[in-house]
Amino acid sequence: MENLLSVQNLTKRFGAVTANDNVDLDVRKGEIHCLFGENGAGKSTLSACLYGYYRADSGVIRFKGEIAELNSPADALRLGIGMVHQHFVLVTNFTVLENIIVGSPEVGMFLSKSAARRKVEDLCRRCGIQIDLDREIWELSVGEQQWVEILKALYFGAELLILDEPTAVLTPQQSDQLFAILDGMRRQGLSIILISHKLREVMQSDRVTILRKGRVVATVETSGTTAEAITALMVGHKVTKHVSDRSIEPGRDVLVVDRACALGEWGEDVLRDVTFSIASNEILGLAGVAGNGQKELFEVLMGVRTLSSGGFLLDGDAVAVPTSREMLDRGVGLVPDDRFREGLIPEFGTAENLVLGWQRKPEYRRGPFLDRRKLNALAERKIEEFRIVAASADLPVERLSGGNAQRVILAREFLHAGSLLLANQPTRGLDVAASEFVYEKILEKRAEGFAILLASEELDDLLRLCDRIAVIFKGRIVGIVRPEETTLLELGMMMAGDASNLDGHLNDLSSKALRQ
Amino acid sequence: MGWNVACYSAAMLCALFSTAALLHLSGGDVAKAFSSLVIGAFGSQKALLGSLAKATPLLLVGLGTVIAFRAKIWNIGQEGQVLAGAMCAYWASLWIGPLPYWMAFAVLVLAGLAGGGALGLLAGILKTRFGTSEIISTVMLNYIVIFLLAYLLDGGPWMESGVTVAYHQSPPVNTMLEWPTLFGQGSAKLHVGFLLALGATALSAVLLERTPLGYEIRAFGSNPTALRFRGTDISRLLLVVMLVSGALAGLAGAGELFGTSHRLRAETLLGIGSSGIVVAMVGGLRPSGAMLAALFFGALKSGAIYMRLQSGTPAGLVSAMEGLVLLFFLCAAVATRIQVTVRSEVHA
Ligand SMILES: Nc1ncnc2c1ncn2[C@@H]1O[C@H](COP(=O)(O)OP(=O)(O)OP(=O)(O)O)[C@@H](O)[C@H]1O
Ligand SMILES: [Mg+2]
Numbered sequence: 001m002e003n004l005l006s007v008q009n010l011t012k013r014f015g016a017v018t019a020n021d022n023v024d025l026d027v028r029k030g031e032i033h034c035l036f037g038e039n040g041a042g043k044s045t046l047s048a049c050l051y052g053y054y055r056a057d058s059g060v061i062r063f064k065g066e067i068a069e070l071n072s073p074a075d076a077l078r079l080g081i082g083m084v085h086q087h088f089v090l091v092t093n094f095t096v097l098e099n100i101i102v103g104s105p106e107v108g109m110f111l112s113k114s115a116a117r118r119k120v121e122d123l124c125r126r127c128g129i130q131i132d133l134d135r136e137i138w139e140l141s142v143g144e145q146q147w148v149e150i151l152k153a154l155y156f157g158a159e160l161l162i163l164d165e166p167t168a169v170l171t172p173q174q175s176d177q178l179f180a181i182l183d184g185m186r187r188q189g190l191s192i193i194l195i196s197h198k199l200r201e202v203m204q205s206d207r208v209t210i211l212r213k214g215r216v217v218a219t220v221e222t223s224g225t226t227a228e229a230i231t232a233l234m235v236g237h238k239v240t241k242h243v244s245d246r247s248i249e250p251g252r253d254v255l256v257v258d259r260a261c262a263l264g265e266w267g268e269d270v271l272r273d274v275t276f277s278i279a280s281n282e283i284l285g286l287a288g289v290a291g292n293g294q295k296e297l298f299e300v301l302m303g304v305r306t307l308s309s310g311g312f313l314l315d316g317d318a319v320a321v322p323t324s325r326e327m328l329d330r331g332v333g334l335v336p337d338d339r340f341r342e343g344l345i346p347e348f349g350t351a352e353n354l355v356l357g358w359q360r361k362p363e364y365r366r367g368p369f370l371d372r373r374k375l376n377a378l379a380e381r382k383i384e385e386f387r388i389v390a391a392s393a394d395l396p397v398e399r400l401s402g403g404n405a406q407r408v409i410l411a412r413e414f415l416h417a418g419s420l421l422l423a424n425q426p427t428r429g430l431d432v433a434a435s436e437f438v439y440e441k442i443l444e445k446r447a448e449g450f451a452i453l454l455a456s457e458e459l460d461d462l463l464r465l466c467d468r469i470a471v472i473f474k475g476r477i478v479g480i481v482r483p484e485e486t487t488l489l490e491l492g493m494m495m496a497g498d499a500s501n502l503d504g505h506l507n508d509l510s511s512k513a514l515r516q
Numbered sequence: 517m518g519w520n521v522a523c524y525s526a527a528m529l530c531a532l533f534s535t536a537a538l539l540h541l542s543g544g545d546v547a548k549a550f551s552s553l554v555i556g557a558f559g560s561q562k563a564l565l566g567s568l569a570k571a572t573p574l575l576l577v578g579l580g581t582v583i584a585f586r587a588k589i590w591n592i593g594q595e596g597q598v599l600a601g602a603m604c605a606y607w608a609s610l611w612i613g614p615l616p617y618w619m620a621f622a623v624l625v626l627a628g629l630a631g632g633g634a635l636g637l638l639a640g641i642l643k644t645r646f647g648t649s650e651i652i653s654t655v656m657l658n659y660i661v662i663f664l665l666a667y668l669l670d671g672g673p674w675m676e677s678g679v680t681v682a683y684h685q686s687p688p689v690n691t692m693l694e695w696p697t698l699f700g701q702g703s704a705k706l707h708v709g710f711l712l713a714l715g716a717t718a719l720s721a722v723l724l725e726r727t728p729l730g731y732e733i734r735a736f737g738s739n740p741t742a743l744r745f746r747g748t749d750i751s752r753l754l755l756v757v758m759l760v761s762g763a764l765a766g767l768a769g770a771g772e773l774f775g776t777s778h779r780l781r782a783e784t785l786l787g788i789g790s791s792g793i794v795v796a797m798v799g800g801l802r803p804s805g806a807m808l809a810a811l812f813f814g815a816l817k818s819g820a821i822y823m824r825l826q827s828g829t830p831a832g833l834v835s836a837m838e839g840l841v842l843l844f845f846l847c848a849a850v851a852t853r854i855q856v857t858v859r860s861e862v863h864a
Binding site: 302323324325327342343365369 | 722726727732741743746747749
């Protein structure tokens with residue numbers, strides 16, 4: 001097969017950091033090529049170089065056999081290299097069709113919508129995308145918005161599509177749909193560069209290029225290898241999967257949530273009679289398809305969303321009107337799912353972000369002033385402990401790689417939380433090794449006596465880590481199960497709102513048991 | 517660093533050239549105008565004092581603006597806040613009893629702070645209570661205060677009335693309450709407000725960079741949502757910022773009244789607020805930068821008076837120049853940011 005793209009000796013430095021070090025990469029026509037590597041390995045930087053967003057310091061990029069001069073994304077687009085941004089740049093009150101054709105070179109003087117529509121419909125059919133072209137963007141789910149981004153790139157004539165962690169914000173179902181689309185594109189002879197930390201997805205590609213610390217370690221055919229082998233190549237050693245130590249028994253109740261109800265932005269019910277408790281030395285998992293009230297539940301427990309009725313007890317005390325200040329002071333830690341929106345000050349460095357929420361704590365002050373020296377010392381310790389790759393403690397966190405930014409939050413929460421840790425998708429965007437590192441830390445906290453609420457889309461992880469798993473559907477807890485008595489399938493059914501079936505199923509079982 | 521200096525120097529030159537072009541087009545003598553401008557600003561001790569005196573209120577307003585804008589809170593009601601500070605201090609001076617001088621002085625300073633602060637706070641409350649954009653409310657409050665002053669001075673209780681004519685100004689303030697002069701006398705003197713402004717510069721810098729409140733102000737400007745999630749009451753913070761920002765503008769107004777003009781008069785106070793915003797922007801939203809910018813614009817305003825006398829250049833030209841400097845400095849600010857990316861690419 002011919003190479004659509006070939007990169008030789010590409011090097012890209014940021015000051016003292018070498019993000020890409022003599023990288024070689026070939027992408028064939030009609031293949032899904034995965035970039036895999038630890039956080040900060042240089043995957044995003046490499047794709048930004050291919051997309052013309054950064055200029056490589058040295059190296060040659062050939063596209064269709066010819067040397068490509070990529071000085072801007074416009075150059076890349078002209079050649080046929082498209083990119084789907086993780087943060088979409090769609091106009092929300094335009095329709096799907098308008099978003100796709102806006103800015104296209106053909107629009108020019110006469111915008112022939114009907115011709116454009118035919119072309120887009122044709123694209124949809126060939127790639128198996130089903131979408132209503134007349135709906136406005138704000139009506140679409142995140143997954144569908146991503147399709148629009150893809151269609152836009154294809155409409156512009158992209159033959160190589162770069163997707164940087166496209167599934168980080170998708171539910172497993174949406175991610176399956178995305179892969180079906182990518183598969184359709186592959187069969188059309190289009191090539192795809194895909195960045196993902198999820199092994200399940202990596203294994204669906206044709207080839208994988210593994211990066212470590214900016215260098216290419218290997219490029220392998222996916223069919224001839226295993227997930228374990230790829231992981232080992234990536235981190236340079238085997239990753240041990242942690243499991244909960246069942247000999248530690250949960251103790252007294254730390255958090256008791258009693259019939260909590262909350263309303264959303266438009267007065268709709270987002271939480272309905274949510275009732276559960278978490279004890280010390282216990283991890284309660286929260287499983288559910290994204291958008292079923294998980295985020296709102298975390299916000300309520302953090303004191304940033306008001307309850308319409310019901311309440312909760314923390315360490316036996318009713319929390320009357322919770323504020324985020326009170327929750328922090330009571331030792332609650334929160335790892336939010338949207339880290340740059342809810343967890344970090346993008347323009348601040350690691351040092352300042354590590355004390356966000358605790359900036360007034362006497363420990364970090366000298367008289368009325370923030371104790372810079374102490375903050376920097378703290379940052380140095382945490383950068384080492386959590387292996388955060390940052391050029392300095394003052395480098396704005398918006399310039400850190402996604403996974404490293406997440407580590408800053410984790411370092412802060414593990415440092416300050418006292419009894420209850422609320423973790424919403426704490427491993428989102430983390431590489432395999434880093435995820436295990438987080439789980440190891442969470443299990444350590446469990447052993448120390450913390451109560452932990454852990455929401456994750458990785459059901460396997462929930463099953464091996466949690467003491468119990470609560471399943472949320474449409475704002476309601478539809479069941480709380482024990483991992484040793486539950487299968488993936490049952491969890492999946494409950495997440496899809498099939499609790500009644502399951503109940504019926506269980507009733508059947510118990511009545512059978514009674515009859516015997 | 518070198519690049520920054522280059523950018524801002526280029527901006528300065530561009531502003532100078534375009535002003536020169538304007539002068540030339542309006543038929544003025546460019547060389548004469550510029551030389552009289554410089555002489556008027558720096559040519560003598562008297563000129564220098566005049567420049568510093570003009571810089572004083574600009575610096576105070578500029579600092580207030582820096583604090584608000586760093587939080588991305590768009591307080592643009594400085595005009596009204598300056599007036600409110602002056603009015604509040606004037607009002608206080610009317611009923612102030614026989615106090616020891618330093619106490620009376622302190623009362624006037626506090627009254628100035630309170631007047632401007634209250635107006636800022638009001639806009640803040642409108643925002644936190646009703647979600648009114650501070651951009652709109654502060655501008656609206658400007659008008660209300662301007663018309664209130666017009667009423668008070670034009671037929672209202674504060675009007676100075678001669679035997680046959682009425683002036684749109686108050687009678688002079690009690691000479692016992694005038695602010696102490698540091699240097700100079702007569703029309704060219706520097707009052708103690710200059711020291712207050714310098715002190716405020718140092719305090720603002722320390723506040724923003726070293727204190728938890730400053731941390732919160734900067735964080736608010738970058739990502740208020742995360743700040744709210746992390747235990748800061750952002751409504752309260754917004755009120756504090758509006759209060760401090762308005763108070764500094766109010767102090768500028770009180771200083772002008774008791775240090776320089778000694779009469780409450782709209783014309784002497786109008787324009788300080790908008791120039792103060794320019795000072796903050798040109799100063800790169802840093803207290804130290806605002807200080808340099810205030811000195812520059814103070815000199816410009818002071819020199820302009822002399823320029824007008826000497827070469828008959830229209831006064832409007834100074835406002836035009838102010839605008840041009842702002843424009844080119846904003847361009848320079850963008851250019852310095854571009855450097856960051858250019859450098860990271862060249863740095864191989
Ligand atoms: N604009 C920048 N300025 C300074 N350093 C940068 C910049 N962009 C990236 N880096 C650094 O380059 C390295 C590679 O970053 P990159 O974002 O490519 O990693 P990544 O492989 O995409 O990681 P992740 O899986 O966490 O997204 C990191 O150490 C990062 O801190
Ligand atoms: Mg990345």
